[in-house]
Amino acid sequence: MTAQTERKPIDHHLEKVYGATTSEALSAAYLGWAKDYDTDVSSMGYRFPILGAAILARHLLKNDATILDAGAGTGLIGGWLHDLGYTHLTALDLSPEMLHQARSRGVYGQLEAGDMLKRLPFPDNSFEAVIAVGVFTQGHVPPQGLEELLRVSRSEAIVVIPLMKNSWEQLGFKEKAMELEKSGIWQRIDQTPWCPPMPNSSDHKHDLGAVFAWCVQ
Numbered sequence: 194m195t196a197q198t199e200r201k202p203i204d205h206h207l208e209k210v211y212g213a214t215t216s217e218a219l220s221a222a223y224l225g226w227a228k229d230y231d232t233d234v235s236s237m238g239y240r241f242p243i244l245g246a247a248i249l250a251r252h253l254l255k256n257d258a259t260i261l262d263a264g265a266g267t268g269l270i271g272g273w274l275h276d277l278g279y280t281h282l283t284a285l286d287l288s289p290e291m292l293h294q295a296r297s298r299g300v301y302g303q304l305e306a307g308d309m310l311k312r313l314p315f316p317d318n319s320f321e322a323v324i325a326v327g328v329f330t331q332g333h334v335p336p337q338g339l340e341e342l343l344r345v346s347r348s349e350a351i352v353v354i355p356l357m358k359n360s361w362e363q364l365g366f367k368e369k370a371m372e373l374e375k376s377g378i379w380q381r382i383d384q385t386p387w388c389p390p391m392p393n394s395s396d397h398k399h400d401l402g403a404v405f406a407w408c409v410q
């Protein structure tokens with residue numbers, strides 16, 4: 194086995210979070226990963242946070258727009274958005290330990306623990322943009338989680354969601370996204386090419402993903 198194909202601790206963490214079947218199991222998996230998450234995902238060349246921030250910045254010209262980072266984790270996206278000049282960032286995550294790491298970045302004005310599959314602690318029409326990276330995926334949040342994000346989004350809000358190809362094609366996101374488009378709830382405004390978002394992961398380097406952006410109608 195070469196050094197390149199050797200399994201790393203991150204592959205075990207990914208196995209646990211992707212394999213979670215309950216929110217308790219998922220929270221426990223992130224409890225055990227929170228401290229090493231940033232170093233680990235950096236080692237696998239994880240591109241979705243920077244790509245997601247870049248696509249949001251392509252469509253959101255207002256620096257003081259209210260932005261929800263849903264499933265913020267340790268706040269990688271908040272860090273990029275802060276560096277891009279956005280000033281009104283809110284973090285939401287299921288895991289208190291991941292949120293604790295996010296708080297230490299000092300870039301979010303508000304941080305809330307919450308479950309996207311339940312009612313979120315925000316009024317209707319709160320946000321001018323929502324970004325959810327690494328959240329709508331295997332073992333995490335199914336397409337129904339979009340409903341709550343749409344409730345807290347204002348009309349004309351930009352919604353940015355990176356998705357792995359298997360989530361898009363096999364977990365129901367393509368159907369849900371098209372249903373929302375047909376119902377006039379949102380309009381797709383952007384999509385990157387499919388590319389490998391984890392190019393240095395031994396288990397996932399060939400998996401493809403793309404970043405999607407929609408505008409709420």
Ligand SMILES: C[S@@+](CC[C@H](N)C(=O)[O-])C[C@H]1O[C@@H](n2cnc3c(N)ncnc32)[C@H](O)[C@@H]1O
Binds near residue numbers: 263265308334
């Ligand atoms: C792969 S991490 C992504 C974190 C961050 N967005 C990033 O890209 O680095 C997924 C995050 O989603 C959170 N999460 C999973 N299910 C959730 C739910 N139902 N509600 C809120 N957050 C959730 C997890 O706790 C975890 O922090």
